[in-house]
Amino acid sequence: MLNNDKFKTILHSTPIVVIKIGTATLTPHIADPESGYFTELGKIIRDLMDQRKKVIIVSSGAVGYGKRILNRSFSRAISLTEKQALASIGQTVLVNKYREAFRKSDLIVSQVLLSASDFMNRSHYNNLRSTLNQLLDWNIVPIINENDVVATRELRMGDNDTLSASIAGLYPSAVLILLTTVDGFYANGERVATVTSIDEEVLSHAGSAGTDGSGGMVTKLLAGKKILQSGQVMAIASGKSPDILTKLLQGSSNATWFYPESAENLNSTKRWLLHNHYHKAKLTIDEGAEKALRFSSASLLAVGTINISESFKKGDIVLVESIGEKILARGIASIDSTSIPASREEKHGIQIIHRDSMVLL
Numbered sequence: 001m002l003n004n005d006k007f008k009t010i011l012h013s014t015p016i017v018v019i020k021i022g023t024a025t026l027t028p029h030i031a032d033p034e035s036g037y038f039t040e041l042g043k044i045i046r047d048l049m050d051q052r053k054k055v056i057i058v059s060s061g062a063v064g065y066g067k068r069i070l071n072r073s074f075s076r077a078i079s080l081t082e083k084q085a086l087a088s089i090g091q092t093v094l095v096n097k098y099r100e101a102f103r104k105s106d107l108i109v110s111q112v113l114l115s116a117s118d119f120m121n122r123s124h125y126n127n128l129r130s131t132l133n134q135l136l137d138w139n140i141v142p143i144i145n146e147n148d149v150v151a152t153r154e155l156r157m158g159d160n161d162t163l164s165a166s167i168a169g170l171y172p173s174a175v176l177i178l179l180t181t182v183d184g185f186y187a188n189g190e191r192v193a194t195v196t197s198i199d200e201e202v203l204s205h206a207g208s209a210g211t212d213g214s215g216g217m218v219t220k221l222l223a224g225k226k227i228l229q230s231g232q233v234m235a236i237a238s239g240k241s242p243d244i245l246t247k248l249l250q251g252s253s254n255a256t257w258f259y260p261e262s263a264e265n266l267n268s269t270k271r272w273l274l275h276n277h278y279h280k281a282k283l284t285i286d287e288g289a290e291k292a293l294r295f296s297s298a299s300l301l302a303v304g305t306i307n308i309s310e311s312f313k314k315g316d317i318v319l320v321e322s323i324g325e326k327i328l329a330r331g332i333a334s335i336d337s338t339s340i341p342a343s344r345e346e347k348h349g350i351q352i353i354h355r356d357s358m359v360l361l
């Protein structure tokens with residue numbers, strides 16, 4: 001039986017807390033010089049660190065702050081380039097806010113700007129973890145945001161819910177807390193206490209995104225899906241007041257918790273694949289192969305493969321799709337595409353992706 005004591009215990013025992021704070025939660029505090037929001041957040045994070053926890057913040061707000069600083073009205077939807085320029089203006093203010101406020105609690109912050117491409121390349125990914133580890137060892141609070149200024153349309157993560165799940169994914173024992181303007185995920189007018197899996201029915205209860213931020217409930221649920229898949233725990237809670245963090249540690253039920261009842265234990269390759277946004281080629285597989293992937297923990301064999309979108313080499317990342325173009329899995333090819341025979345008879349016994357190098361999506 002899941003109850004708040006369980007989550008309280010999980011929070012107390014986790015060595016790393018990743019806290020994501022959304023645009024709509026943070027931007028009101030830029031216009032208000034009297035706002036003590038960042039200072040209070042710093043105090044609470046100091047408390048968490050005094051309890052021997054490491055804290056990573058994933059902070060939105062660069063575009064939102066940029067907009068307010070530029071103080072220009074946009075009568076139409078803002079273009080991607082304008083958003084990127086606004087992020088360039090707002091990011092400095094955002095990090096400065098953290099720096100000045102956290103200094104009052106003797107905390108040093110650092111800025112980490114990331115793009116989806118940083119999660120594509122395994123060595124970049126490992127390097128990111130090493131740098132974060134070094135910062136955490138020094139008791140620095142990394143403030144992470146997407147590198148909005150350079151990310152192209154194809155290579156954008158686009159929202160920090162996704163980014164924060166990828167950061168939590170670097171640390172299997174981390175708990176992710178998404179602070180937003182609502183106190184949890186609502187379905188049929190009621191806050192859902194615990195989510196243990198995410199399907200189309202759950203997703204159908206998500207509304208649309210707010211004006212300045214790009215996420216909304218959909219991206220939070222999709223972040224939750226990845227978190228559940230990697231056997232981790234996440235909460236969605238209201239960040240209107242930073243003391244929610246203290247309250248959650250005291251067992252407050254004011255949140256929706258995502259808790260995996262059963263999860264495949266993902267090895268580090270699979271966790272990397274789960275948070276990767278890249279693929280070299282797409283493979284379309286038949287229904288038999290789809291069933292084998294889903295229900296028998298099978299490797300992907302050439303015999304069930306109907307189409308290959310483009311050539312790939314052994315070691316490249318490939319995406320696996322059903323005939324109906326439903327994305328099924330991402331994996332690392334164990335052979336070159338040129339070694340896959342065209343005729344079905346000759347395909348027997350040839351494996352394209354080993355199960356240990358593949359994650360279901």
Ligand code: GLU
Nearest residue numbers: 061062063159160213214
């Ligand atoms: N990176 C964006 C910003 O700092 C926010 C993305 C999001 O809203 O999730 O403005």
